[in-house]
Amino acid sequence: MKPAPFRYVRARSVDDAVAALARDPEAKLLAGGQSLIAMMNVRAVKPETLVDINALSALDYIKVKDGGIAIGAMTRHETVKSSPLVAEHCPLLAEAYHWIAHRAVRNRGTYGGNLCHADPASENPAVALVTGATMVLKSAKGERTVAADDFFKGVYQTAARHDELLIEVRIPSRPKGQGWGFMEVSPRKGDFAMTAVVCTLELAGATVKTARVAYAGIADRAMRFAPVEAALTGKPANEATFAAAGAAARKAINPSSDFHADEAMRRDLAETLTRRVLAAAKARCT
Ligand SMILES: Cc1cc2nc3c(=O)[nH]c(=O)nc-3n(C[C@H](O)[C@H](O)[C@H](O)COP(=O)(O)OP(=O)(O)OC[C@H]3O[C@@H](n4cnc5c(N)ncnc54)[C@H](O)[C@@H]3O)c2cc1C
Numbered sequence: 001m002k003p004a005p006f007r008y009v010r011a012r013s014v015d016d017a018v019a020a021l022a023r024d025p026e027a028k029l030l031a032g033g034q035s036l037i038a039m040m041n042v043r044a045v046k047p048e049t050l051v052d053i054n055a056l057s058a059l060d061y062i063k064v065k066d067g068g069i070a071i072g073a074m075t076r077h078e079t080v081k082s083s084p085l086v087a088e089h090c091p092l093l094a095e096a097y098h099w100i101a102h103r104a105v106r107n108r109g110t111y112g113g114n115l116c117h118a119d120p121a122s123e124n125p126a127v128a129l130v131t132g133a134t135m136v137l138k139s140a141k142g143e144r145t146v147a148a149d150d151f152f153k154g155v156y157q158t159a160a161r162h163d164e165l166l167i168e169v170r171i172p173s174r175p176k177g178q179g180w181g182f183m184e185v186s187p188r189k190g191d192f193a194m195t196a197v198v199c200t201l202e203l204a205g206a207t208v209k210t211a212r213v214a215y216a217g218i219a220d221r222a223m224r225f226a227p228v229e230a231a232l233t234g235k236p237a238n239e240a241t242f243a244a245a246g247a248a249a250r251k252a253i254n255p256s257s258d259f260h261a262d263e264a265m266r267r268d269l270a271e272t273l274t275r276r277v278l279a280a281a282k283a284r285c286t
Contacts, residue, residue, distance in 0.1 A: 003040035007049040011056060014138060014167060020051045021163045022140040027051050029165060031074060031113030034105050059112070059167055062086060068172040073112025073165070077101060080111050089173040090131060092180040092200065096123045099182070102190040112166045115151070118158050118221060121192035123184065125152050125222035128169070130180075130200045130212040135160075136168040143167075152221040178202050179284035181277035184216075185269050187260055193217040194261045195269035197249075201237070201281035208232045208241065213274060218255040218266050225252040228274065237282050239275075246275040 009027075011017035021027050028047035030036060031054070039045040053059070059074035062083050069089045071080060080086055081097035100123050101109060114124050115135070127133075128148035135146045137160055146159050153159060160166060174180070184196035196216040202209045211232035214224045231248040235241040255266035 001041050001043060003037075004043055004046040006040075006047050008052065009049055010052045010054075014056060014058065014165065017051055017053050017056065017165050018138055018140045018163065020049065021165065024049045025162055027162075029053055029113075029116075031116075032076065032109035034101070034109040035113070035117045035119070053165070064089070065170065068170055071111055071169045071171070073110060073116075073167050073169070075111045077106035077109045077111060077114065078103065081106060090171050091174060092131060092182060092198065093124075093127050093171065095180070095182045096127045096198065099123055099184045099186065099189070099193070099196070105190075111169065115169065116158055116160060116166050118152050118154075118156050119192060120155055120220050120222070121194070121196075121217040122222070123182075123193060123196055123198070123216055126196060126198040126214040126216040127182075128171075129214040129222055129224055130198050131171050131174075132212075133172075134170045135166055136170065137161075137164040138167045139164045145170075149224070152223075154220045157221075174200075175202065177285055179281035179286075181279075181281035181284075183273045183277045183280070185273070195255075195266050195273060197270065197273035197277045199274075199277050199281050201232075201278060201285060203237050203282070203285045206237055208235050208237050211245075211278070213245065213249070213278075215249070215253065215270060218253045218270055223253075225249065227252045232278070237285075239279070242275045242278040242282075245278060246271040249274040 026048035030052045059072040061072040087094040133148040179201040184193045193216045199213040227248040231245040250271040
């Protein structure tokens with residue numbers, strides 16, 4: 001199929017882009033087009049106006065800022081994947097990128113477009129949750145920031161209003177001694193996750209000081225679950241505790257079945273990957 005007719009606007013600046021969004025409530029932003037164009041082709045999305053932001057090179061950067069890294073929304077996946085700054089300040093994000101899409105898709109797709117697309121099986125939203133990322137949104141009315149915990153709202157739904165452009169994502173640097181883990185099962189490497197589990201872990205001696213664990217592919221959005229993190233905080237950092245967190249995950253999640261995996265398989269994956277990802281994170285708590 002072909003997309004429904006639309007008006008095309010090529011934004012030359014961020015102000016241009018937000019003005020175009022303000023003019024038409026049915027407008028959509030075109031970033032890498034790796035998700036949007038497919039949805040337009042099957043007419044699942046029919047924007048009146050397509051606002052192309054590919055000329056906004058000002059939003060293509062990775063820099064150190066305020067105790068963390070700032071990634072411009074138009075930074076291509078492949079740039080994030082190979083960035084030494086990302087590897088140094090957010091090794092979890094660098095690791096997740098080994099699972100995200102294929103090179104051809106990563107060459108075009110953008111980090112910001114991926115987060116705004118908010119696919120429930122996408123890896124980056126889960127990474128954003130455990131690293132405490134913040135989204136910077138801009139509209140014609142001004143700028144605001146939204147914590148990752150408040151950003152993902154449902155299938156393809158975020159807290160960004162229709163007139164807002166994601167301009168930057170801020171991720172705090174990994175604190176010294178914090179471990180991290182990422183594990184995923186997907187139909188093929190580079191496909192969306194059937195289930196992915198992501199965590200950060202900090203120890204106080206042999207005890208878990210803080211743990212953040214997030215899941216992709218098991219709900220309508222990437223999610224953390226309070227019972228999983230409660231099963232870890234203040235407990236001995238050992239196999240028994242990690243197994244208890246896995247059991248808590250099995251109970252807490254409410255996955256659906258689809259042609260990739262049924263509910264029972266997703267519960268098994270969540271339990272097993274939780275246990276393993278925490279053990280991997282502990283080994284990195286140095
Ligand atoms: C074969 C294949 C495999 C893939 N595998 C994976 C995978 O394993 N994991 C994964 O996470 N993704 C995967 N993807 C999706 C890929 O990561 C896309 O690049 C990403 O989801 C969308 O980014 P984009 O820049 O292409 O955005 P687009 O497709 O251009 O836009 C996506 C949505 O975000 C909105 N948007 C874009 N930029 C902004 C912005 N700055 N501010 C506000 N809204 C914005 C658009 O309006 C649109 O609604 C895959 C895609 C393909 C084709």
